[in-house]
Amino acid sequence: MALLLLALLLLIQTAAALGSRRVVFVRHGQSTWNADQKFTGWCDVGLTETGREEAMAAADDLMSCGLDFDIGFTSQLERAQETMAIVLKRAGLRHVPVVADWRLNERHYGCLEGTSKAMAVERFGREQVKLWRNSYDVAPPPMADDDPGLPANDPRYGSLPRELLPNGECLRDTLDRCRPFWETCVVPELRAGRSVLISAHGHSIRALVKLLDDISDEDIERVSMPNGMPLLYELDDDLQPRAPSVRALDACGLPSPLSARFIGGERDLARRLRRDAEVIGLDCPLPPAAQMQSQLELQGAGETQIR
Secondary structure: OHHHHHHHHHHHHHHHHHHOOEEEEEEOOOEHHHHOOEOOOOOOOOEOHHHHHHHHHHHHHHHHOOOOOOEEEEOOOHHHHHHHHHHHHHOOOOOOOEEEOHHHOOOOOHHHOOOEHHHHHHHHOHHHHHHHHHOOOOOOOOOOOOOOOOHHHOHHHOOOOHHHOOOOOOHHHHHHHHHHHHHHHHHHHHHOOOOEEEEEOHHHHHHHHHHHHOOOOOHHHHOOOOOOOOEEEEEOOOOOEOOOOOOOEOOOOOEOOOOOEEOOOHHHHHHHHHHHHHHHOOOOOOOHHHHHHHHHHHHHHHHHHHO
16 A cells, blocks of 8 residues: 555656646847847847846746746846846746856857848848848858957857857857757756746747757748747657647747747737837748638739730
8 A cells, every 4th residue: 555655656746747847938138239220149238128127027927827947048148147037036936046058149140240230231132131130041241250249259258169159140050059058958957857947039049949849941930039928838758849729820920830839918929929020021921811812812803804
């Protein structure tokens, strides 16, 4: 009888541990250069007051779902670290240990870093800038080797081999950088049944969710990470995402390729996704219903011309 009770207790504990295998991503709140519409990348800037409010709202969203965490990861950049600190403090989770890792840094924008988006469009053309921003495998021109802003020239990264540090990245490069971090730092925590919170950046999070959800190179272009909106993944025993009962919509208003859900108000999410689509100049495919309507309109126009 005692052995049976012990076995039952172990089963309950194991089930609880497996049920807690979750990871939540939070893109940092609005930064000063987000507000100024500048390409930020590895440039180290802080949050605006709006960004701090977004971080506090993220904490409120996490608390509303009763989520707790065993460990947090963030980048080496101030805006992500400040977001993490605000979230943990407001959510009463200051006991959660946090590890900063350079591999979670934002995508490096090469020669575009520090440039206003309007100036980049004026210099290179709208379509070229859109290609650099949205495509999976096209990087902008590299930053000059003697630029003081180059990561290899930054004392904070002086202990790292120079060849590991970027001078300009596309999303594929960012994924190549983030993958070892995920496999060596996050996976062991999840396999141990621990819940993980990651405060990072739009593109480093997009890289990780592409890996988690095995998203195609084309579909990842439609995936946007609004500032300060937690994204919750529930994982099974094999660390595969459990698809939510209802798929969220993406920045184009189409079913999202993510097996995750944003925590927060649906209206606020839709508004922020639309804003992101406008900011990055996303070319959205028509939804199936709209495609059919467009085809009917074209057919009608053709019939009218024949008549």
